[in-house]
Amino acid sequence: MNKLQWKLGTIMGLLILAVWLIYPSADWYTKTANERQKLEASRLRPKRILNLGLDLKGGTHLLLELEVDKLKKKENVADAINRAIEIIRNRVDQYGVGETPISRQGDRWISVDLPGISDTQEAENLIGKTAMLEFTLVDTSEEAQEVLRTIDDMDELPFDSRGKLISKIAKMMPKNTKLHKGKTDDENPITRYYILSATPVVTGANLENARVETDQQFGYPNVGFTFDKEGGKIFAKFTGSHIGKRLAIVLDGVVRSDPSIKSRISGGSGIIEGNYDLKEARNLAIVLRAGALPAPVKIIEKRVVGPTLGKDSIRKGLLSASIGFAGVVLFMLLYYKAAGLLSGIALFLNFIFLIAAMSYFAATLTMPGIAGMILSLAMAIDANVLILERMREELALAKPLALVIPTAYDKAWSAIFDTNATTWIAALFLFQFGSGPVKGFALTLTIGLLVGVFTSVFVTRAIYEFWLTSNPKEISI
Amino acid sequence: MIKFIHKTSIDFISKRFIFFAISGFLILSGFISMGVKGLNFGLDFTGGTLLQVKFEKPVKIQDIRSAMKKTGLKPGIQEFTGHTAFAIKVKGSQENVNDVAEKIISGLKENIKNNSFIEEQRDYVGPVVGRALTKKAIFAMIFALFGIITYIAFRFSNPVWGAAGVVALAHDIFITLGALSITNREIDLVIIAALLAIGGYSINDTIVIFDRMRENIKKFPRMRLGELINQSVNETLSRTIITSLTTITVVFILFIFGGNVINNFAFAMLIGCLSGTYSTIAIASSVVYQWSKRGR
Numbered sequence: 001m002n003k004l005q006w007k008l009g010t011i012m013g014l015l016i017l018a019v020w021l022i023y024p025s026a027d028w029y030t031k032t033a034n035e036r037q038k039l040e041a042s043r044l045r046p047k048r049i050l051n052l053g054l055d056l057k058g059g060t061h062l063l064l065e066l067e068v069d070k071l072k073k074k075e076n077v078a079d080a081i082n083r084a085i086e087i088i089r090n091r092v093d094q095y096g097v098g099e100t101p102i103s104r105q106g107d108r109w110i111s112v113d114l115p116g117i118s119d120t121q122e123a124e125n126l127i128g129k130t131a132m133l134e135f136t137l138v139d140t141s142e143e144a145q146e147v148l149r150t151i152d153d154m155d156e157l158p159f160d161s162r163g164k165l166i167s168k169i170a171k172m173m174p175k176n177t178k179l180h181k182g183k184t185d186d187e188n189p190i191t192r193y194y195i196l197s198a199t200p201v202v203t204g205a206n207l208e209n210a211r212v213e214t215d216q217q218f219g220y221p222n223v224g225f226t227f228d229k230e231g232g233k234i235f236a237k238f239t240g241s242h243i244g245k246r247l248a249i250v251l252d253g254v255v256r257s258d259p260s261i262k263s264r265i266s267g268g269s270g271i272i273e274g275n276y277d278l279k280e281a282r283n284l285a286i287v288l289r290a291g292a293l294p295a296p297v298k299i300i301e302k303r304v305v306g307p308t309l310g311k312d313s314i315r316k317g318l319l320s321a322s323i324g325f326a327g328v329v330l331f332m333l334l335y336y337k338a339a340g341l342l343s344g345i346a347l348f349l350n351f352i353f354l355i356a357a358m359s360y361f362a363a364t365l366t367m368p369g370i371a372g373m374i375l376s377l378a379m380a381i382d383a384n385v386l387i388l389e390r391m392r393e394e395l396a397l398a399k400p401l402a403l404v405i406p407t408a409y410d411k412a413w414s415a416i417f418d419t420n421a422t423t424w425i426a427a428l429f430l431f432q433f434g435s436g437p438v439k440g441f442a443l444t445l446t447i448g449l450l451v452g453v454f455t456s457v458f459v460t461r462a463i464y465e466f467w468l469t470s471n472p473k474e475i476s477i
Numbered sequence: 478m479i480k481f482i483h484k485t486s487i488d489f490i491s492k493r494f495i496f497f498a499i500s501g502f503l504i505l506s507g508f509i510s511m512g513v514k515g516l517n518f519g520l521d522f523t524g525g526t527l528l529q530v531k532f533e534k535p536v537k538i539q540d541i542r543s544a545m546k547k548t549g550l551k552p553g554i555q556e557f558t559g560h561t562a563f564a565i566k567v568k569g570s571q572e573n574v575n576d577v578a579e580k581i582i583s584g585l586k587e588n589i590k591n592n593s594f595i596e597e598q599r600d601y602v603g604p605v606v607g608r609a610l611t612k613k614a615i616f617a618m619i620f621a622l623f624g625i626i627t628y629i630a631f632r633f634s635n636p637v638w639g640a641a642g643v644v645a646l647a648h649d650i651f652i653t654l655g656a657l658s659i660t661n662r663e664i665d666l667v668i669i670a671a672l673l674a675i676g677g678y679s680i681n682d683t684i685v686i687f688d689r690m691r692e693n694i695k696k697f698p699r700m701r702l703g704e705l706i707n708q709s710v711n712e713t714l715s716r717t718i719i720t721s722l723t724t725i726t727v728v729f730i731l732f733i734f735g736g737n738v739i740n741n742f743a744f745a746m747l748i749g750c751l752s753g754t755y756s757t758i759a760i761a762s763s764v765v766y767q768w769s770k771r772g773r
Contacts, residue, residue: 374674414692
């Protein structure tokens with residue numbers, strides 16, 4: 001094979017590869033939303049496909065901050081973050097929404113993307129709950145009763161705005177105890193307070209399992225749990241020696257219930273009662289199973305795009321992009337004739353290769369990403385125009401065609417190289433230092449530039465060279 | 478052969494002060510607007526809450542406004558075509574994620590009767606995030622600019638050219654920012670992406686002319702700089718016009734048909750591309766001439 005055949009072979013090979021790479025994405029996005037959902041839930045979503053960003057397909061993005069100052073002493077922040085990410089991933093996985101990118105951002109931020117979910121209250125509860133479960137002895141001493149009576153008589157709350165005990169109450173508290181709020185809901189709107197021992201008997205760390213259980217008598221859902229071996233032992237021993245006392249079940253600092261211990265509980269299991277609906281109970285079971293977060297998290301950014309809005313922007317974006325593309329090709333065709341047609345083909349190939357590369361890298365297409373694509377396509381058009389204008393210049397000098405084409409390419413090359421290299425350098429810096437959307441822009445731009453140079457220089461030149469082999473005398477340009 | 482631009486020999490360099498005056502005027506009016514009205518920074522940078530709702534039946538914007546007044550919030554309200562979709566926005570530091578959004582929702586539910594709505598979009602940006610995003614965007618841009626100057630200075634072995642390229646780039650970005658301020662359009666992260674694209678487009682355009690200048694310097698080493706620049710700009714004029722025309726057409730179509738979400742983006746791109754074309758022809762090479770000692 002000669003050099004030209006090699007070139008044409010390379011182009012054909014790459015084209016086949018590109019179509020092969022695009023196929024899974026095309027297949028995926030032509031399925032109905034229902035089918036896609038089913039496949040996602042059973043984790044059958046193909047890996048190497050082009051993803052749509054939340055701004056285009058709808059969904060929720062959450063940015064969480066781990067409240068580091070509430071970590072247990074001596075816990076390494078980096079470890080805590082990684083543990084928190086694992087736990088959140090676990091919870092979301094069990095919830096079953098399919099692919100959910102969860103990643104660390106900066107020192108103590110966690111980014112969670114929930115595609116397709118726009119009812120966020122539930123998701124927030126699922127992700128944001130610390131889920132610190134504690135079983136703690138209730139202090140029933142006379143001192144404690146006195147404190148509770150004082151609180152009942154007060155007009156103000158016993159906690160200040162930062163959640164600390166006001167000094168009047170703090171002075172009265174019995175040794176080694178803490179004041180906790182009880183759960184309020186529609187049926188019990190008044191906050192009750194409990195005085196509990198400062199150290200819990202058992203915590204959620206000793207849980208083996210948690211599940212939804214239906215109440216035998218009334219049929220409402222509860223959350224049942226089972227301790228692991230160690231937890232079961234401690235629990236049995238403790239309940240055995242504290243018969244008649246009350247044991248509070250505390251979740252995230254709020255007392256859920258305080259049953260009295262009637263006998264030694266040796267089975268290692270129990271029930272958390274509460275006014276749950278089925279969904280709430282299911283989600284509480286999930287967070288208990290997945291474990292407690294090392295510290296509370298706070299939502300510091302939240303973006304929800306409803307499914308209709310995303311669809312609308314995709315439709316309009318695609319429509320205007322196709323009109324724009326058609327306009328450009330038509331113009332090139334009128335202005336540069338056959339040579340313009342070739343540029344149009346190159347632009348089309350450019351688009352194909354770009355989508356293929358993005359599918360291969362499983363890149364996520366967002367609005368800023370589309371901006372990057374537009375810039376790279378504009379630069380590819382520019383490269384074509386640079387070459388064609390050079391051809392016209394060289395033709396004006398009445399040179400033979402076999403000389404015009406290589407000269408035009410050689411002369412246009414330095415400009416094409418420098419423009420692309422400069423933009424590429426900028427894109428590299430933006431990728432390195434930018435945040436989410438800026439990164440998306442830089443990524444599509446980087447890929448787009450590489451592809452653009454290839455199609456507008458290498459591909460078109462190979463086609464011209466192939467055409468030159470038929471020894472033409474004129475070029476329609 | 479169709480040709481828009483036949484062989485031209487326009488003396489651009491002698492008109493450079495007119496160009497500087499025009500650009501100065503445009504940039505200055507932008508700056509004045511930025512000084513008086515300021516830039517309309519979006520939630521991404523200020524922090525706050527945005528809620529976009531779509532009603533079943535058309536609603537008057539005054540009704541939404543009075544409903545919001547009753548909640549005690551002072552939101553910006555944007556109406557979309559058809560009087561059914563509204564974006565309600567409360568900027569500023571807000572500590573808790575759902576507080577403001579819930580206030581807006583209950584305000585709408587209580588005051589706008591016999592009509593239901595769905596949430597199309599809800600954004601909350603906490604105060605810390607806004608600051609972090611601003612810082613990162615600025616740093617990324619500064620580094621990118623330095624990268625560009627260094628590369629051009631190296632490739633064209635003349636720091637003045639690199640600096641002139643960046644002047645043209647900054648020119649386009651400032652004009653776009655000015656236009657955004659005058660039209661009161663909002664600057665969010667997508668606009669930052671547009672500004673980056675404009676920067677890339679501007680530098681791309683400039684380099685094409687610089688490349689021709691580099692080529693002509695080799696060809697005609699004795700030519701005076703002014704003449705050389707004029708010839709290079711004229712020779713590449715046809716290409717500049719055609720490339721700009723195609724790009725601007727595409728962006729214009731996005732501006733007209735692209736829908737609400739990308740309208741601001743397309744507007745910024747449109748202004749940036751127009752300015753980019755102008756600065757390539759008129760500013761970049763004039764600055765090189767003005768700042769160069771060689772051969773004048």
